[in-house]
Amino acid sequence: xxxxxxxxxxxxxxxxxxxxxFCTGWFERLAHRWPAHAGLLxxxxxxxxxxxxxxxxxxxxxxxxxxxxxxxxxxESRNYTEPLFVFAIMVVAASRPIxxxxxxxxxxxxxxxxLPDALARVxxxxxxxxxxxxxxxxxxxxxxxxxxxxxxxxxxxLPQRWKYxxxxxxxxxxxxxxxxxxxxxxxVLMVAKPWGWDNAFMLAQFGWKATLAVLINATLLVWGLxxxxxxxxxxxxxxxxxxxxxxxxxxxxxxxxxxxIATAHHPVVFLGVLLLFMGFVQAYAPYxxxxxxxxxxxxxxxxxxxVILGGLQSWWLQPLLTGRAPEELFAGALVLTAFTxxxxxxxxxxxxxxxxxxxxxxxxxxxxxxxxxxxxxxAPNPAGVALVREGFADQAVGAGALALAATVPTLVAGACFxxx
Numbered sequence: 001x002x003x004x005x006x007x008x009x010x011x012x013x014x015x016x017x018x019x020x021x022f023c024t025g026w027f028e029r030l031a032h033r034w035p036a037h038a039g040l041l042x043x044x045x046x047x048x049x050x051x052x053x054x055x056x057x058x059x060x061x062x063x064x065x066x067x068x069x070x071x072x073x074x075x076e077s078r079n080y081t082e083p084l085f086v087f088a089i090m091v092v093a094a095s096r097p098i099x100x101x102x103x104x105x106x107x108x109x110x111x112x113x114x115l116p117d118a119l120a121r122v123x124x125x126x127x128x129x130x131x132x133x134x135x136x137x138x139x140x141x142x143x144x145x146x147x148x149x150x151x152x153x154x155x156x157x158l159p160q161r162w163k164y165x166x167x168x169x170x171x172x173x174x175x176x177x178x179x180x181x182x183x184x185x186x187x188v189l190m191v192a193k194p195w196g197w198d199n200a201f202m203l204a205q206f207g208w209k210a211t212l213a214v215l216i217n218a219t220l221l222v223w224g225l226x227x228x229x230x231x232x233x234x235x236x237x238x239x240x241x242x243x244x245x246x247x248x249x250x251x252x253x254x255x256x257x258x259x260x261i262a263t264a265h266h267p268v269v270f271l272g273v274l275l276l277f278m279g280f281v282q283a284y285a286p287y288x289x290x291x292x293x294x295x296x297x298x299x300x301x302x303x304x305x306x307v308i309l310g311g312l313q314s315w316w317l318q319p320l321l322t323g324r325a326p327e328e329l330f331a332g333a334l335v336l337t338a339f340t341x342x343x344x345x346x347x348x349x350x351x352x353x354x355x356x357x358x359x360x361x362x363x364x365x366x367x368x369x370x371x372x373x374x375x376x377x378x379a380p381n382p383a384g385v386a387l388v389r390e391g392f393a394d395q396a397v398g399a400g401a402l403a404l405a406a407t408v409p410t411l412v413a414g415a416c417f418x419x420x
Contacts, residue, residue: 136257
């Protein structure tokens, strides 16, 4: 099989993986019909499994049609820093003392807003926390916001369509909320160095527009939720801990979080920090909740699969970006990011010679604005979906329903980036 033919085969596997993301609910229903195979079907029904599973299929096909050495060489040639980082940051950011600090801060600010407490908390989780992602990175912001919104997603009085609208708004806001700096959003990180974008540039060109989009989206969503979340039925942000972590312990957790963020490009270092952190958590177990190792590992598996599958898609993606007008680049990136990770998309854009500053801006703007349309559109999205999906029917998030729910916040973000 020639390289050309194998690239087409790899793209066919990629398409099957995309189709699989639309069928996770179907696998969950099959699990109820065939209890003898329920374990396997439940596993295939988890959206975080999809791309890792199909990456394994692709590597198996590579072994059959080429040889095992080629499959191993390709797998080892990929960069897995981002999946490993997301795994580490999810585990640390979701720890009880960090969550306690963020919940206390949200509660304090909620009491000062002219809204019922329940709505104020949701508004802050959809606005302040995603914007904080520009400092603590988008995966950390997604983890914290999703964990605090879990009780809202699990509220039986909240209609299913509003759960999708809530999730769609969260994904879009995290995607654009990380663009106030040059290091927090994966699609920005891919182009910051080759294009010379620093924090001052990001704040001036993207930051204030992203802030406006996040505030508008959060406000629209909370306004719609006012009939479902009232002061008489406030959603608790989490179960009360047995023991509150003392201030010094919160400080140690913040230090670990900062160390993981500061060493985000050095997996040997941040994984070492994670192992030390896990030992510290075990030493003070009465003040801790179980670490979300399973959820974080599945998200890392998902992203690693996307790295393997996505590495063979540039043959058709890059021609779609080359030679386009800035407006076409924006529209193309907005659509294409729904079918591939937006960081991969901007990376391919950084390889195109002669892109004008306006074209560069439009490419990144489209990529981050479309980052909430699907689970694969932005690296932190699988983390958010993994943490809240138990609140959905069959514990599965439908890809079509999510794309539809994210359409309005995506258009708001796109309008802010293009018209302002």
